[in-house]
Amino acid sequence: MEDVMNLKKETLQKIDEVIPRYPEKRSAVLPLLHLVQEDQGFVSRDATEWIAEKLGLKPINVWELVRFYPMLRDKPVGKKVVRVCRTLSCALQGSYKTCKTLRDAFDCKLDGNSPDGAVTVEFAECLASCHTAPVVMVDDDLHEHVDEEKAKKIAGEILNGQPKQGGSA
Amino acid sequence: MSAKERRIILKNIDQHGYGNDIDTYLEHGGYEIWKKALQRKPEELREEVKRSGVRGRGGAGFPAGMKWSFLDFKSGKPVYLVCNADESEPGTFKDRQIIYKDPHQLIEGMLISAYAITAKLAFIYIRGEFPDGARILERAIEEARSKNFLGKDILGTGFSCEIHVHRGAGAYICGEETGLIESLEGKRPYPRIKPPYFPAALGLYMCPTIVNNVETLCNVKHIAEMGGEEYAKIGRPGNTGTRIWCVSGHVRKPGYYEFEGGALTLGELIYDICGGLHPGRKLKAVIPGGSSMKILRADERFKGTDREGNNFDFALEDLILDFDGIAVSGSLSGSGGIIVMDDTTDMVDALANVSAFYAHESCGQCTPCREGSLWLKKILHRMSHGQARLEDVDLLKSVADQIPGRTICALGEAAAWPVQSYVAKFRDEFIAKAENQAAGRTNGDGGISDRVQLV
Numbered sequence: 001m002e003d004v005m006n007l008k009k010e011t012l013q014k015i016d017e018v019i020p021r022y023p024e025k026r027s028a029v030l031p032l033l034h035l036v037q038e039d040q041g042f043v044s045r046d047a048t049e050w051i052a053e054k055l056g057l058k059p060i061n062v063w064e065l066v067r068f069y070p071m072l073r074d075k076p077v078g079k080k081v082v083r084v085c086r087t088l089s090c091a092l093q094g095s096y097k098t099c100k101t102l103r104d105a106f107d108c109k110l111d112g113n114s115p116d117g118a119v120t121v122e123f124a125e126c127l128a129s130c131h132t133a134p135v136v137m138v139d140d141d142l143h144e145h146v147d148e149e150k151a152k153k154i155a156g157e158i159l160n161g162q163p164k165q166g167g168s169a
Numbered sequence: 170m171s172a173k174e175r176r177i178i179l180k181n182i183d184q185h186g187y188g189n190d191i192d193t194y195l196e197h198g199g200y201e202i203w204k205k206a207l208q209r210k211p212e213e214l215r216e217e218v219k220r221s222g223v224r225g226r227g228g229a230g231f232p233a234g235m236k237w238s239f240l241d242f243k244s245g246k247p248v249y250l251v252c253n254a255d256e257s258e259p260g261t262f263k264d265r266q267i268i269y270k271d272p273h274q275l276i277e278g279m280l281i282s283a284y285a286i287t288a289k290l291a292f293i294y295i296r297g298e299f300p301d302g303a304r305i306l307e308r309a310i311e312e313a314r315s316k317n318f319l320g321k322d323i324l325g326t327g328f329s330c331e332i333h334v335h336r337g338a339g340a341y342i343c344g345e346e347t348g349l350i351e352s353l354e355g356k357r358p359y360p361r362i363k364p365p366y367f368p369a370a371l372g373l374y375m376c377p378t379i380v381n382n383v384e385t386l387c388n389v390k391h392i393a394e395m396g397g398e399e400y401a402k403i404g405r406p407g408n409t410g411t412r413i414w415c416v417s418g419h420v421r422k423p424g425y426y427e428f429e430g431g432a433l434t435l436g437e438l439i440y441d442i443c444g445g446l447h448p449g450r451k452l453k454a455v456i457p458g459g460s461s462m463k464i465l466r467a468d469e470r471f472k473g474t475d476r477e478g479n480n481f482d483f484a485l486e487d488l489i490l491d492f493d494g495i496a497v498s499g500s501l502s503g504s505g506g507i508i509v510m511d512d513t514t515d516m517v518d519a520l521a522n523v524s525a526f527y528a529h530e531s532c533g534q535c536t537p538c539r540e541g542s543l544w545l546k547k548i549l550h551r552m553s554h555g556q557a558r559l560e561d562v563d564l565l566k567s568v569a570d571q572i573p574g575r576t577i578c579a580l581g582e583a584a585a586w587p588v589q590s591y592v593a594k595f596r597d598e599f600i601a602k603a604e605n606q607a608a609g610r611t612n613g614d615g616g617i618s619d620r621v622q623l624v
């Protein structure tokens with residue numbers, strides 16, 4: 001099944017490193033889900049079964065986590081994932097406008113992808129940087145004080161830095 | 170650093186040239202306290218923590234020494250330590266500063282704590298949205314391992330301890346300690362019923378487990394350094410040590426500030442430390458401890474009798490900043506997240522924003538929380554989108570009143586308290602919204618002002 005998954009060598013290596021850290025194998029399921037998602041962009045049904053087999057679980061034990069945790073995805077998303085904090089301190093500083101600016105820039109619906117599938121803009125709940133509101137995460141990077149002007153700048157950088165093509169997976 | 174601040178936990182953070190690598194940490198005396206702690210008996214260290222009176226900084230303010238004393242050592246099972254680095258309560262951002270800027274302080278605090286409770290395995294449960302934070306902690310752990318501060322037979326003492334970083338995946342409920350444990354076991358993070366599942370007896374893998382917040386565990390390092398008795402001299406009785414307050418919202422200088430317990434008032438924090446409000450604005454309301462806590466109205470008076478039998482009559486600005494000082498307001502200092510709102514804030518919209526959070530984060534196990542939080546969100550969404558009705562005010566209250574005390578975990582309270590307090594304290598505003606909308610005086614834009622958009 002390793003072939004079916006086509007996971008990168010480093011991913012497989014990390015998976016083997018992570019499992020023995022835990023007194024009980026099942027604890028490794030969340031780290032494995034993160035590793036597979038980082039590798040493939042999302043967690044497919046096949047991946048669910050593969051992880052289950054690896055840890056001696058039933059596929060439902062893995063799938064129910066994919067369906068529960070907001071950061072885990074069961075569908076491909078854009079190459080760039082832009083997450084705008086929606087919660088109170090950011091909203092007080094205008095994060096809804098920030099979100100709209102970004103959605104308009106990529107022509108995507110709320111919680112949706114751009115038409116070419118390259119960019120996903122979605123809301124996130126408090127990102128624990130409320131003093132630098134509004135904040136936005138572009139993939140792993142936190143951007144602070146993102147007003148409309150800064151949002152346009154970020155959008156421009158993403159658009160320029162990325163050839164127009166379909167999403168990952 | 171402002172005049173009244175006393176930085177113990179944040180001492181080195183944001184200082185010029187202070188990096189998050191081990192060399193910097195060692196130059197600043199890092200791991201010396203760990204070395205000394207290793208020479209002492211675990212029970213002595215537990216005693217120091219008890220004497221310090223330090224209260225948990227994660228939200229509930231439970232004395233850490235007492236929590237540790239509940240550990241079931243007789244079971245003979247392994248003991249685990251878990252650092253709660255899930256930091257997700259809206260308005261809270263202190264743990265992030267420690268993790269990103271001074272990770273070794275946390276590792277040292279954790280090692281001392283693990284040794285004190287005889288845990289050989291510890292986990293840092295870090296929220297999924299801190300990917301860099303997780304990498305920084307992993308690197309710090311490797312650095313500490315390379316110096317044998319961590320790992321097998323630490324510095325030749327025979328004590329072994331491992332720390333692993335475990336990433337969450339975006340669910341707020343993983344911050345609740347028993348939900349966190351379920352998540353760490355690889356399951357959905359459904360909180361457990363207490364009793365019987367108090368972590369100190371039946372925690373991770375049904376073994377005795379201590380879950381403490383990042384800031385709490387950092388404090389243990391300083392308690393081990395100065396001794397519990399000395400530490401207890403900082404701050405006020407029952408509110409010992411320093412506390413990091415996170416201020417956000419409508420102030421000129423939002424940020425994180427560390428003070429001795431009871432060293433200043435809420436008014437001094439807002440006006441002197443945080444530079445007050447923006448020009449031309451007036452204070453309207455303050456949430457004193459993360460968005461789940463009851464809101465305080467700017468013109469409220471807080472009256473009562475304190476423990477010594479003295480009567481008090483405080484304005485909001487007079488509230489003393491520590492656990493007990495905030496509690497006299499009927500609200501709580503929770504996670505230390507203070508959110509300030511000025512007179513441009515529409516309270517219906519603000520509450521709609523808060524309620525959407527708790528509805529999103531309810532794990533769904535308990536009917537009152539799952540259904541109640543969702544209905545509150547829906548009613549408030551409707552109210553803030555041009556369809557407020559006069560009867561909504563009482564409807565909100567009746568739904569919210571059904572939740573507290575009827576759920577497995579405190580998220581039920583977190584969903585209800587904001588609604589109960591906003592509706593009670595800003596009732597006129599909720600009613601005016603309905604009247605204005607009925608009279609066609611608002612155009613169904615949700616009352617969203619041009620500047621502040623909340624829902």
Ligand SMILES: Cc1cc2nc3c(=O)[nH]c(=O)nc-3n(C[C@H](O)[C@H](O)[C@H](O)COP(=O)(O)O)c2cc1C
Nearest residue numbers: 225226227253255256257344345346381382385579
């Ligand atoms: C819904 C909910 C969310 C919580 N989130 C956090 C959190 O993100 N971080 C935290 O340290 N404690 C959080 N807590 C409190 C923990 O349950 C627990 O009390 C705390 O980790 C204990 O650490 P302390 O004693 O050091 O404060 C949360 C509690 C509830 C009910």
Ligand code: SF4
Nearest residue numbers: 532534535538576578
């Ligand atoms: S109170 Fe809410 S979050 Fe807590 S266990 Fe019940 S449903 Fe889950």
Ligand code: FES
Nearest residue numbers: 085090127129130
């Ligand atoms: S509310 Fe946006 S980071 Fe906390």
